[in-house]
Amino acid sequence: MFYPDQTFQQMSEQLMKIHQDKLHQSRKLVLMVDLDNTLIHTTEIPCQLSPKKNVFKMKLEGSPTYYVRLRPYYKEFLEKISELFELNIFTFACQSYAKTVAGFLDPDNTFFAQRIISRDNCFYPATKMANVRFFSPCGESMTCMIDDREDVWNFAPGLVAVKPYMYSKKQNPYDSHVSMDSGTVAALYALAGTTKIEIPSKKN
Ligand SMILES: [Mg+2]
Numbered sequence: 371m372f373y374p375d376q377t378f379q380q381m382s383e384q385l386m387k388i389h390q391d392k393l394h395q396s397r398k399l400v401l402m403v404d405l406d407n408t409l410i411h412t413t414e415i416p417c418q419l420s421p422k423k424n425v426f427k428m429k430l431e432g433s434p435t436y437y438v439r440l441r442p443y444y445k446e447f448l449e450k451i452s453e454l455f456e457l458n459i460f461t462f463a464c465q466s467y468a469k470t471v472a473g474f475l476d477p478d479n480t481f482f483a484q485r486i487i488s489r490d491n492c493f494y495p496a497t498k499m500a501n502v503r504f505f506s507p508c509g510e511s512m513t514c515m516i517d518d519r520e521d522v523w524n525f526a527p528g529l530v531a532v533k534p535y536m537y538s539k540k541q542n543p544y545d546s547h548v549s550m551d552s553g554t555v556a557a558l559y560a561l562a563g564t565t566k567i568e569i570p571s572k573k574n
Pocket residue numbers: 404405406407408517518519
């Protein structure tokens with residue numbers, strides 16, 4: 371319950387606590403999920419690969435037409451990891467781009483529930499890691515990341531680096547570097563089970 375004399379900071383801390391308790395009850399950690407070259411590949415060149423399933427045309431104000439291709443088996447991947455993590459999109463692209471791509475990946479808001487962090491929300495433009503404490507309800511200790519770039523996360527121990535997804539006419543979606551392979555899922559599961567990332571015990 372909130373009271374009229376509470377400061378913004380007090381209300382914010384209370385909301386954070388509610389969110390922490392919810393995560394604790396569901397036994398989930400927070401996962402920051404990168405978009406470009408992790409879940410998607412965006413180009414200005416139309417996709418020639420057939421079938422054109424999971425390819426979307428995107429036109430944002432002031433930008434050229436983009437073609438967004440979703441990584442093969444992205445949905446199965448998100449289904450699997452959402453059992454253990456509360457998923458957040460975290461991209462250094464702009465908010466309109468992030469929201470549009472989120473609509474392609476998750477049209478029913480099943481996985482991300484509109485939890486989208488873009489460069490428009492960030493305080494630090496050069497490193498994603500420095501921004502985590504502002505967005506993760508549980509700070510860095512309960513936050514994991516998946517990204518094709520390790521440097522933007524300062525090579526943090528909670529990071530699972532993936533091989534960049536780059537659309538190519540020649541590629542075979544069954545190649546392990548194209549789809550999100552089982553090793554990536556296993557790495558995330560290992561992180562969720564590691565004792566280094568502590569789930570705080572509930573206070574009475
Ligand atoms: Mg990326």
